[in-house]
Amino acid sequence: MAMKEKLVKALDVQIQAEFQSAYLYLSMASWFTENSLQGFAHWMRIQWHEETMHATKLYDFVHGRGASVTLLALDAPDRKFKNALEVFESVRTHEMAITARINELYELAVNEKDLPLQIVLQWFINEQVEEESQVIEIIEHLKMVGSDGPAIYLLDRQMASRPSMTARAME
Numbered sequence: 001m002a003m004k005e006k007l008v009k010a011l012d013v014q015i016q017a018e019f020q021s022a023y024l025y026l027s028m029a030s031w032f033t034e035n036s037l038q039g040f041a042h043w044m045r046i047q048w049h050e051e052t053m054h055a056t057k058l059y060d061f062v063h064g065r066g067a068s069v070t071l072l073a074l075d076a077p078d079r080k081f082k083n084a085l086e087v088f089e090s091v092r093t094h095e096m097a098i099t100a101r102i103n104e105l106y107e108l109a110v111n112e113k114d115l116p117l118q119i120v121l122q123w124f125i126n127e128q129v130e131e132e133s134q135v136i137e138i139i140e141h142l143k144m145v146g147s148d149g150p151a152i153y154l155l156d157r158q159m160a161s162r163p164s165m166t167a168r169a170m171e
C-alpha cells in the first residue's frame with residue numbers, strides 16, 4: 001500500500017526531530033567532556049547513537065514503502081548548561097516533546113488507516129516510555145548526590161558503564 005503524501009511529509013519531520021535529538025545529545029556529550037565528566041559524556045554518546053538509529057529506522061521505513069525521504073535542515077543545539085542536573089532536566093523536557101510528537105503521528109496513522117506505520121510507531125511508543133523512565137531515574141540520582149559535590153564523580157563512574165546499545169537500537 002502506497003503511503004499517503006501527508007504521512008510521508010509527517011515522517012520527514014519526525015526524521016528531522018530524531019536527528020535534531022541526536023545533535024542535541026552530541027552537544028551535551030561535548031559539554032560533559034569539557035567539564036571532565038567522561039562517564040556522562042559516554043552516556044550521551046550512546047544516546048546520540050540511539051537517536052541516529054531512530055532517524056534511520058524511519059528513513060528505511062519510508063524507503064521500504066517506496067516513498068522518498070526529504071532530509072530537512074537541523075538547528076544548532078543548545079550548549080550552555082549550568083550543571084549536570086540542568087542538562088538532564090533539558091533531556092526530560094526534550095523527550096516529553098518527542099513523545100507528544102510520536103503520539104500525534106500515531107493518531108495520524110490511525111486516522112489515515114496506515115497499519116504498517118502504526119506498527120513501526122508502536123516500537124517508538126515503547127521506546128519513549130523507556131527513555132523517559134531512564135532519564136527520570138538519572139535526575140533522581142543527580143538530586144540525591146547534587147551536581148557539584150564529590151559524589152558526582154561516583155555517579156560519573158556509573159554512567160560510564162552504560163553498554164553500547166547498537167544491537168538493541170536496531171531491534
Ligand SMILES: [Fe+2]
Pocket residue numbers: 018021050051054098
Ligand atoms: Fe528518538
